[in-house]
Amino acid sequence: MLPSLHRMLCTRPVVLGSGLCRGLCSLETTFIQKRYYAPPTERKKFYQNVSIAQGEGGYEINLDHRKLKTPQGKLFTVPSEPLAIAVATEWDSQRDTIKFFTMHLTTLCNTALDNPTQRNKEQLIKSSLKFLDTDTVCYRVEEPPGLVELQTNEWDPVLKWAENRYDVVIGSSTSIMGPDIPDKTRDVFHRHLASYNSWSLLGIEFMITQLKSFILSMCLVDRFLTVQKAVLLSRLEEEYQIQHWGSVEWAHDYDLQEIQARTAAGTLFVHLCSSSSTSKHKLLQD
Amino acid sequence: MVISKETHALTIALHKTGLTGKSITASKIAPQSTICRIIKELLIVAKKAPGRPRRTSKCQDHLLKVFFCSSGQFTVGVWRGLTSSPYKVTSEKLCLAQQELHFQASTYLCLLESVRNHLIFHEEYHGKGEHSFEEVAGLVGFKMPQQPGGKGWEG
Numbered sequence: 001m002l003p004s005l006h007r008m009l010c011t012r013p014v015v016l017g018s019g020l021c022r023g024l025c026s027l028e029t030t031f032i033q034k035r036y037y038a039p040p041t042e043r044k045k046f047y048q049n050v051s052i053a054q055g056e057g058g059y060e061i062n063l064d065h066r067k068l069k070t071p072q073g074k075l076f077t078v079p080s081e082p083l084a085i086a087v088a089t090e091w092d093s094q095r096d097t098i099k100f101f102t103m104h105l106t107t108l109c110n111t112a113l114d115n116p117t118q119r120n121k122e123q124l125i126k127s128s129l130k131f132l133d134t135d136t137v138c139y140r141v142e143e144p145p146g147l148v149e150l151q152t153n154e155w156d157p158v159l160k161w162a163e164n165r166y167d168v169v170i171g172s173s174t175s176i177m178g179p180d181i182p183d184k185t186r187d188v189f190h191r192h193l194a195s196y197n198s199w200s201l202l203g204i205e206f207m208i209t210q211l212k213s214f215i216l217s218m219c220l221v222d223r224f225l226t227v228q229k230a231v232l233l234s235r236l237e238e239e240y241q242i243q244h245w246g247s248v249e250w251a252h253d254y255d256l257q258e259i260q261a262r263t264a265a266g267t268l269f270v271h272l273c274s275s276s277s278t279s280k281h282k283l284l285q286d
Numbered sequence: 287m288v289i290s291k292e293t294h295a296l297t298i299a300l301h302k303t304g305l306t307g308k309s310i311t312a313s314k315i316a317p318q319s320t321i322c323r324i325i326k327e328l329l330i331v332a333k334k335a336p337g338r339p340r341r342t343s344k345c346q347d348h349l350l351k352v353f354f355c356s357s358g359q360f361t362v363g364v365w366r367g368l369t370s371s372p373y374k375v376t377s378e379k380l381c382l383a384q385q386e387l388h389f390q391a392s393t394y395l396c397l398l399e400s401v402r403n404h405l406i407f408h409e410e411y412h413g414k415g416e417h418s419f420e421e422v423a424g425l426v427g428f429k430m431p432q433q434p435g436g437k438g439w440e441g
Contacts, residue, residue, distance in 0.1 A: 051344075052348075088348075088349075089328075089349045092346065093328075093331040101408075104397070223386065223389045226389070226396070227393055249407070249411075250407070254407040257403040257404035257407060260400035261397060261400035261401045261404050264396040264400060267393050268390070268393050268394060271389075
């Protein structure tokens, strides 16, 4: 049960302070139903046409004739054209209301532009590597036998691939302390992550927090697994329990679709942000 | 289902490469089938004028072009079929390897499908805000007490 508990704790952060505060406030203001501490999740659609334009800092998005801005008021510019188009399509797909919680690529770009947590590249790498200590695919159970077998069959090939691909030792463990990751492994991954730009790193960290696994995220970055497969492996214990106890649509399926959407967005974001550096420009001919 | 000229041409080109309508939808050969499914997903959210069938928007056509049509060996073949298209394959664009293109297409399809499904579940199950005390009391068949003189702590 441990990995699943770990996963639940990670996926559902409970902000005790604000919850308590709200409880107290609601005593006094019974008629106020809105949560004022949270930004609105929807907004009326105020534009008709979406287009992209090439500006000085990169590609910009135009909503009718207004330029899209980030929540902090900066001009929204992204480094690659496909990314700009994917973001524009997100805005274009909104019908009567703008549903921000479905616009994962926009959200990622906003975070990269505004950097609300004020973190630099080194901090991003560190927070990504932290997940290696409690990586989902390294955390194994000892019972029930069916799940043990499932984890061995499904997770071992992934682990083996990662160890071969990066020439490192990772290993798995059934202990609550998790596996002992050698320092050399950490160094290798640190160097590897350092080769990405800060936008890509943000995407990688986002993927890791969805999958609760550094290794599965690297499998996606390296295109070893599909998004669906990676999400399935990340939710392996949940899937096992679903087979036993049945699926609850408002919890399991909701969760699955959300994690899949976010992971796919993260993967796409990383690839679109890191591939532009490899494009070649044609020499002018006459 | 009516789609815009460009997307229509793309679908025709897919047919020309030897895939029938049935096999385009049923075929597991990525990314032909993947692209068709992406177009389908895009059409679901596409703007719909009353009385007219859905059509892909300019933005969506552009997406298809940039994502899947100006890069990769597969798409070169597809775009050769589009003689009337203003877009031509140039060597300036990065030519993604076939496998990378497949991966990108399936990832994007996964994003579109999951977002749509998530939204369906969200609208069905996500909380619509909080109930007031009166409503909660009403749910279980109680009534809040009436206190005309106030509760005493309002100051």
